[in-house]
Amino acid sequence: MxxxxxxxxxxxxxxxxxxxxxxxxxxxxxxKFYNSVTFFDVGQGDSALIRFANGQKMLVDCGVNRKILSKLGSALPFFDRTIDYLLVTHPDGDHYGGCPAVLERYVVKNIITNGSQKSDDPYWLAWKKYSQIEQAQNTIISNHKIMTIGDSQLEFLAPDEKLVMNIDNSDSNNRSIVFALSNNLGKILFTGDMEAPLENAIIQSYCSKTIECPILKSDYLKVGHHGSDSSSGEYFLSLVKPKYAVVSVGANKYGHPSRRVLRKLLRTDAIIWRTDQKSDIIVK
The missing domain is CATH 1.20.5 (Single alpha-helices involved in coiled-coils or other helix-helix interfaces)
Structure with missing residues (x-):
């Protein structure tokens, strides 16, 4: 029996x-695979999932905690445990705090960072531990670079050793990875926590003294530093000319997004989408 x-x-x-x-x-x-971008509502933090027409996926930042796992679980089939590219714009907790959990749960094939280290930060120590266990292919962005995935092009504008900035060694925001994603959706500019010094350095390096700057002009702008008053300068926004501005933000004590930044975005005729108001924002 x-x-x-x-x-x-x-x-x-x-x-x-x-x-x-x-x-x-x-x-x-x-x-049928297609290009799409989902800006996750992860509270006061950043995370976006890029899906490419060839079936590959890139996760840009992971928010502050394990909430990213529920977001990925909702966006992907239950059996899909592969992230082709994990890109961390810079090592601030609200951008990579959830990344160790992603490395635990998913097979990550490629890791893209700016190379910065924070050996006194518990978040960074956890990140270092799990990224070493993962044995993914590591890429450090340190200069202008173009990457092609499927029919999409990613153009990395920062970090770049040629950019001239007068910033402190402790300034991680202005060492964020900044890149433009171009495909049939249009052009989407990802900015991490970029603030005025990096905005101005990119303008000085890539834009002539005109009202047009093709390398910056974008259909969608992921607004820098959660809409902080230290980001999104008026001249920078006039060159980007976004049709849509995505603000990744949650309840916070910093006043994000700044009313001044919101007014500047409205003056560019951009439609503002906020994750604290719309939850996940999907571009497809």
């Missing part, structure tokens, strides 16, 4: 595995 029960249990397990495998095959064989 006991042997019969064991056979039944084994049969149920095998049947379950076959059903999961069948669903996985059906999902992948019928799914």
């Amino acid at each position: 006991e042997g019969k029960h064991k056979k039944i249990i084994v049969s149920v397990i095998v049947l379950g595995m076959l059903m999961i495998a069948g669903y996985y095959y059906f999902y992948n064989s019928t799914l």
